[in-house]
Amino acid sequence: MRSKIFITMPAMLLMLLLVYPIMRMSGVMYKEGEDRYSVEIVQTATSADKSVYRWGLCRGKNGAIPEAGKDEVRLLLDGGGMYLGDINENKMYLTFDEGYENGYTEDILDTLKEENVKAIFFITGDYFEKNDSIIRRMLEEGHSVGNHSLNHYSMTELKYNKCESEILELDRLFYNKFGQHMHFFRPPKGEYNSQVLEITRKLNYKCIMWSFAYQDWLTDSQKGADYALKMVSDNFHNGAVILLHAVSKDNADALSSIIREARKQGYEFGLPEELT
Secondary structure (H helix, E strand, O other), X not given: OHHHHHHHHHHXXXXXXXXXXXXXXXXXXXXXXXXXXXXXXXXXXXXXXXXXXXOOOEOOOOOOOOEOOHHHHHHHHHXXXXXXXXXXXXXXXXXXXXXOOOOOHHHHHHHHHHHOOOEXXXXXXXXXXXXXXXXXXXXXXXXXXXXXXXXXXXXXXXXXXXXXXXXXXXXXXXXXXXXXXXXXXXXXXXXXXXXXHHHHHHXXXXXXXXOEOOOOOOOOOOOOHHHHHHHHHOOOOOOEEEEEEOOOHHHHHHHHHHHHHHHHOOOEEOOHHHHO
């Protein structure tokens, strides 16, 4: 009997050591105080499409349209998505990703109201649960609130039904509280494939990527409003869909200057509904 116990205990310890890393990678376990938004949570891919496309761009200069990979663009456009407005018009579009509230969205809304600019705010389920009054203000002031998924999972790693529910469940919560449906979807981390696009189109969503973004979400590496202004204004172009993260103090401080510089250069800001 004693020998069986001695044999079994090492085997159990070995099994625990093998299983623990898998639990950590799949998001089953979190470190204390860890923000769910910052953790990549995935499930085993069992969808028909196991490919992963990660949206990225080569920035243009002097107003040139940025370049994206041909395969990435073809899949996005064929799937009913977009990343640019009309490149024949001197018009740009502001979009903000809202994974969590860092104290700057009210300032951003103040600036947008003062400058008479409308934007799309892409929210997660966590943001929805904690920021009722801010979301209500977005809607009351004429902005569009977009769907950034319920849990900010990597959508390409989810089963079909789970991927669909990530969009539908947040939409259901939003409709029950605010009496309207969402119309825009932005996949977390810019990761997508044919399944994600098929689902968004079936649910009557427009998948919106971006034609400009920069590393502005690192809250402990902010570089000042002047840096943000230069980064954004150096990349103005016709039809630009500008992605800014609302957690950035630099963006909040520079937003008024960004809008005024754009107008100084002959650009105007379009309405969200123009992207549908």
